[in-house]
Amino acid sequence: MVVPTKMLGMPLVARISERSPGLFNISLSVILFLFASVAFAQPDGEKLFKGNCASCHKPDKDMTGPALKGAVARWEGKGDIHAWVKNSSAYLKTGNPYATELFNKWNKSVMTAQALSDEEIDAILAYADAYVPPVPKGPDPTTVTPEGEGSNWPWLVVIALLLLVVGLSLSGVKRSLSNAVREAEGKEPEPDMSFGQRLRNWAWHNKAAASILGLFIVVFLILKMWDAAWVIGVYGGDEVPHYKPEQPILFNHTLHAGKADKGNLAINCQYCHSSAEKSKHAGIPSTNVCMNCHSAVNEGRTPEGTKEIAKIYAAVGWDGKAYTGKPEPVKWVKVHNLPDHAYFNHQQHVSVGKLECQECHGPIDEKMDVAEQWAPLTMGWCIDCHNTKDVKMAGNGYYDEIMARLEETDMGHAELKKYLDDEKISVKELGGWECAKCHY
Ligand code: HEC
Ligand code: HEC
Ligand code: HEC
Ligand code: HEC
Ligand code: HEC
Ligand code: HEC
Numbered sequence: 376m377v378v379p380t381k382m383l384g385m386p387l388v389a390r391i392s393e394r395s396p397g398l399f400n401i402s403l404s405v406i407l408f409l410f411a412s413v414a415f416a417q418p419d420g421e422k423l424f425k426g427n428c429a430s431c432h433k434p435d436k437d438m439t440g441p442a443l444k445g446a447v448a449r450w451e452g453k454g455d456i457h458a459w460v461k462n463s464s465a466y467l468k469t470g471n472p473y474a475t476e477l478f479n480k481w482n483k484s485v486m487t488a489q490a491l492s493d494e495e496i497d498a499i500l501a502y503a504d505a506y507v508p509p510v511p512k513g514p515d516p517t518t519v520t521p522e523g524e525g526s527n528w529p530w531l532v533v534i535a536l537l538l539l540v541v542g543l544s545l546s547g548v549k550r551s552l553s554n555a556v557r558e559a560e561g562k563e564p565e566p567d568m569s570f571g572q573r574l575r576n577w578a579w580h581n582k583a584a585a586s587i588l589g590l591f592i593v594v595f596l597i598l599k600m601w602d603a604a605w606v607i608g609v610y611g612g613d614e615v616p617h618y619k620p621e622q623p624i625l626f627n628h629t630l631h632a633g634k635a636d637k638g639n640l641a642i643n644c645q646y647c648h649s650s651a652e653k654s655k656h657a658g659i660p661s662t663n664v665c666m667n668c669h670s671a672v673n674e675g676r677t678p679e680g681t682k683e684i685a686k687i688y689a690a691v692g693w694d695g696k697a698y699t700g701k702p703e704p705v706k707w708v709k710v711h712n713l714p715d716h717a718y719f720n721h722q723q724h725v726s727v728g729k730l731e732c733q734e735c736h737g738p739i740d741e742k743m744d745v746a747e748q749w750a751p752l753t754m755g756w757c758i759d760c761h762n763t764k765d766v767k768m769a770g771n772g773y774y775d776e777i778m779a780r781l782e783e784t785d786m787g788h789a790e791l792k793k794y795l796d797d798e799k800i801s802v803k804e805l806g807g808w809e810c811a812k813c814h815y
Contacts (some may be wrong), residue, residue: 422500434506443503619747761807
């Protein structure tokens with residue numbers, strides 16, 4: 376009797392699978408698994424949204440532009456939403472009635488053209504549609520576990536394992552079939568083996584493949600565990616959700632400190648955080664600082680904004696003309712929380728180190744309507760920068776002074792002077808990795 380798979384011209388896969396059924400099934404699983412990982416790497420709607428749209432849109436609330444949730448449905452059959460997002464003013468010229476109505480409804484404010492592909496726009500709109508407002512978080516950043524993009528990987532592992540199981544059970548089915556054939560030919564059937572036995576059997580006969588697969592899994596898990604350990608209980612960076620507590624007054628950093636050419640007020644950070652330059656703390660401004668402007672500016676950009684400004688008046692006891700009532704200080708929720716055993720000083724970094732606020736606080740003036748913790752604030756983060764950052768020597772009064780004194784005294788400081796002379800020296804070389812510099 377001729378077994379069909381032995382026919383001439385049988386497909387290559389069938390030939391491979393016959394020679395080494397276990398290896399075939401497992402390589403199939405691995406290929407499918409890798410394929411699945413690639414399939415997951417679609418454009419990241421949330422990131423694209425935050426980078427390009429969040430200055431004007433919220434997923435679930437109207438802002439400068441309408442809430443994007445449901446936009447796809449609103450455009451269904453009425454126009455080309457991709458063309459609109461790419462260049463809304465060009466699209467308006469087509470005379471599309473829905474677009475025209477939208478434009479008029481939103482005070483004829485023009486949406487900026489967006490250099491994005493259709494897939495990227497779809498990803499953004501899908502993100503907006505799926506958006507669920509976050510549950511308000513308490514001030515303790517250690518109680519919320521990271522979530523989001525990073526969390527695909529457990530699923531990938533589950534899928535890979537499932538495929539492995541399916542692969543091995545298929546090889547069982549194949550065995551039953553071939554046993555049926557053997558029986559028909561009057562031969563002894565192959566011994567029946569459990570799943571574990573089959574796995575061991577396969578590994579024994581394919582040692583190289585088994586060790587490579589094993590190594591792959593182990594390395595993968597270690598890398599993932601390392602990643603997870605690095606971010607446990609932490610917020611910030613590009614991978615981890617940012618800690619962003621709700622504040623008693625919705626103070627908008629982008630609006631106040633953002634660039635003027637984007638329609639913002641471009642107020643200098645230190646106008647409000649004036650002690651950053653000269654003390655440990657940057658400080659939070661008192662409502663009197665707000666009143667320097669808001670005694671005159673009593674209207675925001677939206678009715679909600681105006682209501683928020685009224686809260687400043689309640690806090691300082693202002694009735695629109697004079698201070699009458701009792702002031703009630705605003706209780707801002709602290710966003711950054713270093714543990715007590717770690718010492719951080721703004722003056723050292725802002726005045727001496729000449730670092731921009733944004734190097735540690737991120738694009739707060741570009742895309743943070745609500746102040747959020749952007750950097751992870753782990754020890755790894757501090758010492759990583761101290762290792763790579765060159766101290767800015769040129770034109771820095773502090774180091775000019777040191778150089779002058781070294782030249783005056785010339786008491787065996789040749790080494791140090793050489794260090795300082797080449798104007799390239801990391802914070803680490805100056806002692807920025809000494810435990811006691813950062814720990815009490
Ligand atoms: C500078 C502000 C601004 C930016 C940035 C911006 N938009 Fe808009 N968007 C608007 C305004 C304003 C409208 C209302 C229509 C109008 O007046 O042009 C709007 C309307 C829309 C609409 C139609 C909504 C509806 O209800 O039908 C969509 C969809 C949209 N924007 C998507 C996006 C996407 C996606 C991005 C980011 C890639 C983006 N917008 C970036 C201001 C902006
Ligand atoms: C008009 C005043 C004002 C300006 C200008 C301003 N801020 Fe703020 N900032 C505040 C207020 C009020 C808070 C407290 C409320 C909040 O967290 O949103 C705050 C909070 C912060 C926080 C979080 C503090 C915490 O609780 O840990 C950071 C970081 C910050 N600002 C950085 C900046 C930077 C960087 C700039 C310049 C790009 C800037 N601010 C400009 C008023 C201002
Ligand atoms: C080298 C990194 C770094 C730089 C540069 C930096 N900050 Fe900070 N900032 C921090 C850290 C870390 C904290 C948390 C401190 C704590 O909890 O004790 C913080 C906290 C704050 C706070 C909360 C209140 C406080 O003082 O603890 C404000 C406001 C703030 N920074 C504003 C600024 C402004 C404005 C600038 C620029 C002038 C700036 N920061 C530059 C790292 C930095
Ligand atoms: C240097 C001037 C200035 C200072 C200081 C200032 N603001 Fe404002 N703020 C403005 C202006 C101007 C607007 C209105 C912007 C507009 O309508 O385009 C505004 C708008 C607002 C709004 C409404 C935002 C919206 O979305 O409509 C709030 C809330 C607000 N400010 C809170 C504060 C708080 C709280 C402080 C103090 C920590 C403060 N501002 C300090 C100038 C200032
Ligand atoms: C973005 C880079 C950067 C980050 C992040 C950073 N630092 Fe620094 N740090 C510097 C620079 C630059 C200096 C050197 C200033 C100088 O002396 O010129 C410095 C100096 C210091 C010093 C003084 C060192 C000395 O030799 O006197 C201490 C203490 C310090 N940092 C603590 C911290 C802590 C704690 C953190 C984390 C919470 C941190 N830094 C995060 C850049 C950074
Ligand atoms: C540049 C500043 C810096 C230096 C230098 C530094 N640390 Fe840290 N360290 C920190 C910060 C900031 C934290 C808090 C991190 C957090 O809460 O995630 C920390 C946390 C720790 C913790 C964890 C404590 C806890 O509550 O979990 C230990 C232990 C520690 N440091 C030991 C050391 C030792 C030992 C050295 C010297 C070899 C050292 N550190 C040098 C900034 C520093």
